[in-house]
C-alpha cells in the first residue's frame with residue numbers, strides 16, 4: 328500500500344520567535360535551522376525579512392540546507408499600493424529563500440475592522456501579491472489568517488479568498504486557526520468541506536494551542552484532508568504556543584492510523600534525534616527542558632515505584648506506549664523510598680554500573696540511599712549525585728580534591744558614590760594532591776561567590792572546568808523531625824550540551840549549596856574521564 332506524503336513546516340524561527348522572552352540572534356537562527364534540516368522537516372520558516380534587522384540579516388545569506396526549503400514570511404500587499412511598489416514584498420524578493428509564505432485575511436470581520444477596505448479590494452490584493460511572488464520563481468504558500476473563524480462567519484467570502492489564492496498560483500493553502508480557539512471536530516468538518524470545494528488545492532493546517540489541543544486540531548485537519556502541518560519545536564509560540572512538532576512528528580510516525588496511511592520526510596533514524604533537537608532549542612533559550620513533555624521530556628519514560636519499575640524491566644510494554652529509543656529518549660527508573668532492589672539495579676545499569684543482584688554491596692547501597700532520602704536528599708532529579716553516591720560506594724570515584732575549609736561573608740555597605748550595595752566574598756581552601764589553593768572570589772550572592780571561588784583555581788583540573796556553568800538553582804526548605812533542613816538542587820551544563828543535576832542537604836543553605844556545587848564539579852571531571 329502506498330502511503331500518502333505529509334509535509335512538515337516548521338515555524339519555530341518565525342511564529343516561535345513571537346514567544347514572550349524569546350529573542351533569537353542570527354547565529355541562533357542558523358543553528359536551529361541546521362538542526363531542523365538534519366531532523367528532516369520539509370520547510371523552515373526563517374522569519375520575516377524587512378520586519379526587523381535580525382530577520383533581514385538572517386535572509387541576507389543562504390543557510391546551507393540539505394533537504395528543507397527555506398521559507399520567508401510576509402504579508403499580502405498594502406491597500407492603495409501596487410504589488411510592484413510594496414516595500415514588504417520587495418524585502419521578500421531580496422531574501423535568500425526557496426519559498427515565500429504570505430499571510431492574508433480571509434475573515435470578513437478582519438477586512439472590515441482591521442484593514443478597513445472594501446472586501447473586494449482584499450481579494451484583489453491576495454491575487455496580485457501571489458502573482459508577484461510567483462513571477463519571481465519562488466514556491467508560494469498562502470497562510471489564510473483566521474480562516475476557521477472567517478469560515479464560520481462567512482463561508483462564501485472565506486472560500487472566495489482561498490479560491491483566489493489557489494487560482495493566482497499558491498501551491499499551498501494553509502488554513503490558520505490564528506486565535507487558537509477552534510476545536511478538533513470543527514476543524515475536521517471545515518477542512519473536509521474545503522477539500523470538497525477545492526479538490527485540486529493542497530491544504531495545510533496552522534494551529535495555535537489556546538485550548539491545549541493544537542496537536543489534536545492538526546491531526547483532525549489531516550483526517551479532513553490537510554497534507555501540510557505547521558508547528559514549532561517544543562510548541563514555542565505566542566500566548567499558549569503553536570502546535571508542538573515534537574509531539575506531532577512521533578505521533579504521525581508511530582501511531583495508527585497515521586503510521587500506516589502517511590509518510591513524512593523524516594526517517595526512523597532521524598526520528599531518534601528529535602529529543603536531542605528539542606533539548607538543543609532549550610539549550611539555546613537557556614531553559615530547563617519541560618520535564619513532562621510528551622515523547623521528549625526527561626520524565627516521559629520515567630518510572631517510580633517498585634511495582635511499575637519491576638514490571639517495566641520484565642517487559643517495557645507494561646507501562647510504556649512506545650519505546651524511548653524510537654524518539655531518542657531514555658527510560659529512567661527513579662530511585663525512591665518505595666523502590667526495591669530491582670529498581671536500584673536497573674538505575675545502576677542506566678548509569679553504566681553493572682552489579683550482580685546477589686552482590687552484598689547492593690543491599691548496603693540501598694540502605695544508604697534510603698537513609699539519605701530520610702535525611703532529605705532526593706535523587707529523582709539529581710542523577711549525577713546518585714551516580715557519584717553509587718560509584719563512591721564501589722570505590723570507583725577518584726578523590727580529585729579535598730576542601731579544607733570555606734568561609735563566606737555577606738556585606739551591605741555604601742559604595743564610593745554613597746549607594747547601598749550588598750557584596751558577597753568567599754574564601755575556599757582546597758588541596759589537590761600535595762598542592763594547596765587559597766581561592767578568593769566576589770559574587771552577587773553567597774552561592775555565586777562560593778561557586779566562583781571553588782572553581783577559580785583547581786590546579787590541573789581548571790582546564791577541564793572552563794565550559795562548566797550553573798543553569799538552575801533550586802532551594803527547598805524541608806520541615807520534619809525537630810529542625811528544618813534545606814535541600815539545594817543545582818543543574819549544570821557544559822559546552823557539549825550535557826546537563827546534570829546534583830543535590831546537597833544541610834540545616835545551612837550555604838553548606839547545602841556547597842555540597843551540590845562540589846558534586847557537580849566532581850561529576851564533570853569523572854564523566855570526562857579526568858585522572859586524579
Ligand SMILES: [Zn+2]
Nearest residue numbers: 342505533535
Ligand atoms: Zn501563528
